[in-house]
Amino acid sequence: MSGTSSTLHPPADAVPPVRHPDAPAPGEPLGAHYDQCFGCGGGQPHGLHIEARAGEGVSVTAAFTVRPVHQGAPGLAHGGVLATALDETLGALSWLLRTIAVTGRLETDYVRPVPVGTTLHLEAEVTAVAGRKVYSTATGRIGGPDGPVAVRAKALFIEVKIDHFVDHGREEEIQAAMDDPDQVRRARAFEVNP
Numbered sequence: 228m229s230g231t232s233s234t235l236h237p238p239a240d241a242v243p244p245v246r247h248p249d250a251p252a253p254g255e256p257l258g259a260h261y262d263q264c265f266g267c268g269g270g271q272p273h274g275l276h277i278e279a280r281a282g283e284g285v286s287v288t289a290a291f292t293v294r295p296v297h298q299g300a301p302g303l304a305h306g307g308v309l310a311t312a313l314d315e316t317l318g319a320l321s322w323l324l325r326t327i328a329v330t331g332r333l334e335t336d337y338v339r340p341v342p343v344g345t346t347l348h349l350e351a352e353v354t355a356v357a358g359r360k361v362y363s364t365a366t367g368r369i370g371g372p373d374g375p376v377a378v379r380a381k382a383l384f385i386e387v388k389i390d391h392f393v394d395h396g397r398e399e400e401i402q403a404a405m406d407d408p409d410q411v412r413r414a415r416a417f418e419v420n421p
């Protein structure tokens with residue numbers, strides 16, 4: 228058992244998360260937020276290809292199957308890849324809040340080794356919101372959605388404007404994203420948050 232750093236404890240003025248009225252219905256696939264995303268994009272051959280679905284409240288479920296390219300030790304998933312799976316699943320919670328947020332802090336517990344070929348069944352939920360700060364937790368189970376926990380995480384995501392990506396991303400990828408009508412549509416879905 229491990230502790231959690233104090234910055235991952237919501238402050239006294241934090242409030243429960245509110246599911247956006249236009250959030251995808253429970254069970255609905257969320258799709259990739261960006262085709263070139265290492266976590267969810269279909270355009271990354273060695274990526275995790277995580278498929279997330281909306282859950283009840285402000286929660287999501289997702290699945291990630293570990294492939295040989297994801298190894299750390301022989302036959303076992305790399306810890307950084309597992310952290311990516313947790314991070315990506317937590318990031319998908321933005322679809323439920325309809326805000327754009329990036330990972331500020333991610334703390335991960337590795338409870339069981341995850342062999343190649345295993346499907347990691349992931350769940351994540353927002354636990355509290357304080358201004359731009361979004362507090363969330365995630366678990367990854369093996370052997371089925373109700374199987375034993377192999378990894379878990381607590382995270383603090385920080386809400387940002389779309390300018391965060393335009394200002395900091397490399398020019399060629401930003402331009403390609405802006406030229407892609409599907410990408411612009413996905414970004415706008417978040418920007419209209421009241």
Ligand SMILES: CCCCCCCC(=O)SCCNC(=O)CCNC(=O)[C@H](O)C(C)(C)COP(=O)(O)OP(=O)(O)OC[C@H]1O[C@@H](n2cnc3c(N)ncnc32)[C@H](O)[C@@H]1OP(=O)(O)O
Pocket residue numbers: 234260266314315318319321327328329330331332358359360383385387
């Ligand atoms: C589109 C969705 C994609 C999802 C993909 C999966 C998720 C990802 O992997 S995102 C990529 C990884 N993350 C990043 O690259 C983020 C890099 N960091 C940054 O850009 C900035 O530090 C950023 C935006 C997080 C915060 O900067 P800024 O907007 O200036 O906010 P700032 O004023 O410093 O902080 C806001 C609050 O958050 C807190 N905070 C910020 N970072 C942290 C942190 N690491 N730990 C604890 N608290 C933090 C601050 O203390 C502050 O709290 P308060 O309001 O109480 O004073």
